[in-house]
Amino acid sequence: MKISSSLASRLGPGGPARWSPYARPSDPSRGGSVPNTSRPPLRLGPARKEALAPSRSSCRPEATAASDAADPKSRLRGCDKPNPKPKTNQNSKSAGRKREEEPSVQEKHSGGRDGGGGFAFLCALAGHTEPISGISLPLGSDKLYSGSSDGSVRLWDCNSGKCVDVIKMGGKIGCMITHGPWVFVGISKSVEACNSHTGMKFSLHGPSGLVCSMTLKDGMLFAGSGDGRIIAWKFPDEKSDFGPVAILSGHERPVISLSVSATRLYSGSLDKTIKVWDLKTLQCVQTLCDHKAAVTSVLCWDEKLLSCSLDKTIKIWAASKSGDLQAIYTHAEEHGLRTIFGMHRVGKKPVLLCSLHNSNCIRMFDLPSFNEMGRLFSKKEVRTIELAAGGLLFTGDGAGELNVWRWAPQEEL
Template sequence: MLRSMVLNSIIDDDAESAPPFSRLLSSFLGSPFITTSDLPPSDLSLIRRLDAGADLEAVDGAFAAVPRAETVTRPASPTPSFATDTYSLINWTEKGDWASAQPRPSLSDSAPSCSLLPSGSRRSASYTYSYASPSTPFNSFRISNSSSPKGSRNFNLLPRLWEALRDSSPARKGKRRFDIASDDLWTEFGGNGYIDYANLPPLDGEEGELIDDEACFIDVRAVTGLDIIANIPDELALHLLSFLDLPDIVACLRVSRTWGRLASDNAVWRSLFARKRGSGWLLDLRRLRYPALSASAAILPPQDLSRSRTFELPAPLELDWYNLYKSRAELDHRWSASPFTGRNGEDKENAKAWEPRIRRMLGHTDSVYCLEFDSSRIITGSRDRTIKVWSLKTGRCLATFIGHGGSVLCLKFEHDFDLDDTNALPEGQGWKKGMMVSGSSDCTVVVWNLYSYPATDDGDDEFTTVAEVRGILRGHTGGVLDLRIENNWIISCGKDAAVLVWDRSTLTLHRAFRGHDGPVNAVGVQGNRLASASGDGKMILWDMSTGERLRTFDAHDRGLACIEFKGDLIVSGSNDCKIKVWSASTGECLRTLTGHDMLVRTLSYDPFSGRLVSGSYDRSIKVWDVQTGKVVREFRGLHYSHIFDIKFNCCRIVSVSHDQQIVVLDFTDGLDTSLFI
């Protein structure tokens, strides 16, 4: 009976229904399978064995039968000891060997092998079993042979179970899939593929378990908040936005149309601009004035209206504060040495620091020793004994004054005096009166009355300027080297080592300070304190009210040539090629700036921006950051000889030299900076 059954099976069934078993079967579930070596070479051999009554063993139910002596039974799988936690259930490897230096486990299309490892040693040898049998209801989940060059395209059991559990959870819908070869997955497993089931985080809906709100469906697109800015009055919203900084305002511009409209309001940008006042962002609204249209002026013809000298200042919100802020920010950036790419950021690879436009003025016939300038004019003094007025806009010489018998070594004047209505002459038909003082090698100080007429009849913006000598101050026995104008005083110093204080209204001598052993080359004034710098290498701080000497600074190794006194800081330049920053209240040297190769002849300091500009006999101009002591910009080749004087504001640097030239470095190209101080 058994013989006939086997013969019928061999004859009727095709090759696919009775495959030969040549390798050891395995399963990660641990159930042993009975295997055999190759089947007998021919069916006749099998028939002879059956006729001989050999002891046969059924394989896989009833598909085939082999002699029992030729079967091999796989050893039983290790039994996990849950009481002692000796073994971990499952570990995945690419090659089935944790001890080898293999790449990190991945769930690629080539499914990894399965191994059982003792939990105490992750590098122990793994028990790897593989098979290649046809698909049956019992072995449909395949594990590829680790030694095969091309792995199976099927997934193994663990990812399939994970996928099924993931898809069964509504909380997982719409979230990322169990990514094949995902870095995040193996990072969560500890980074090496070993799963410590005892220390897994608590369930939170990710593994398919039910949670309290599993059946709740919430539309995440529903609006759950209230737009406060859009629902309050615009006046209150603008007040709230006025407390924000620039990055916050820029972010508000992109929130919505309502936020963008409010954040771009003129009042918001006015608040932003005003917050930069401490950095020197100041405006002079007197430069932008409109004719006051009274009832009588409104009926005048245009030509008569243009001659009207009654003006009114613009209301604050009449200005375009957004463009003012943008222009001033760009202007400050042009002073830095960082690459400048323009407004649209073109050509970033070849970007360079902004190079100011250079303008030169020629007219003096000898060395130019001193200069001062304001928003519309430059005034210079020269060795040719003349004082010249130049248009800052066009560079044209507007006037020439002669009043000294020697070289004009220093001068000062009231800046923008023609913009102040209190300086208007009673019957002057638009003329404004100002003041200028000049010192000379002839040992005198000349006090001038300046008159300016802001008419524009000839079609340009250049004012007519006239000067007359008001008085001559005689008290020095040597050349007058430096001057200062204060509210009530005129301060002068000279080669006679004296500092003289004159009454501005009466032009009489008020006080004399003597204490230096050499010529006093420069003075500085702050309130009632006066600082004097001498060629003897010393700097003295005086009290102008009492005449008391407050402090003596042993400032430099060699003679001092210039100083700047602003706030509590005194900046001094010397023949030792150094610049030093001092505290006037403590006498401490805060910082020493080195970089010039010859005598530092002139200094100009702005306490708001912290910029210091220096000029030297080495023919270079340097821009310093006083807070850090570093050079921000350096300009060479502007002059062909010694630089004698230098002044600057936020828009330009003006310098004069022994080469008879006045050089203007203009940073305002393409910007409207008419209101900036």
């Protein structure tokens, strides 16, 4: 199965694509491998001396601008090293022993082990009270955005890891994506857009239910809704409030995953099907019915389509001589699958991250062999995964916790 390093091209103008359950478009004109240099890595700002670092209860600043200047990787490596022991007097020894006996955040989440496959746990960002449904890193911003079913969008400072703002959306958030400086938030009956640079905001109306998935392609924003329709708007537009240019109907249940290739839009639904849409005509050209349960995630990767389902399988699809997609390989799991996410290690084979349904585990597979290369753990089932330049991976789980991981070659761990 040919899967090339072109997956890194998903790091387009809007940053890394959220491959599942809410995919964003790739840009085949971009090449290279992770990390993408078009987005500056999370780093210290000119006026701050803080970096993301783990603690037992919250993220605590440890690195300094001077240490970063001496070793650019120190702001990440420092998170894996124990903090210097502070001087204590006789009266504080007992309190110190008590703190040392408490399990660390990393031990709580990964059984005392570093994350597998080259990922090391950094910290957990707590604040949301319900499942995280979206993670966004707008281009040129030093803020990380997270959306949740609790109806709030939280802004996290990328330097300190602290929550600096909470925006109430007035209802459940179904998904979130980024395009350049824009952040799109899917809620009931609309998509709310905000420019992280200018503060400009507008609403896209048309859906009759909760917006469950979104993707962008060639200036078109597609949104899968809870009523089974896919709404399309032309973007950008100078108007602050405008209607859709097309409505794609065919699914019988919510469309919870969208992905795009150069000429096709792929939609995964709770109705157990995947529909293939022609981007020029916006007509359905094929319906894939091989899954036996809800299709939870679709991922367009190079010339292949990957999908996962609650039927406990991952399927790989390829075009036949007639041009229709056919399943060429099926990988079976013991659990249903919630979301899949693809990345490409520098100089290595592609890696597929698979979040298991009703489990706190993400399994990582080396492709195309599907040999397991490690596991990551969270409090509950991981709903969304996002990648940032600089080797940082973000996972949002059903408990409302946002975990931060650092990727590095195995020999560095």
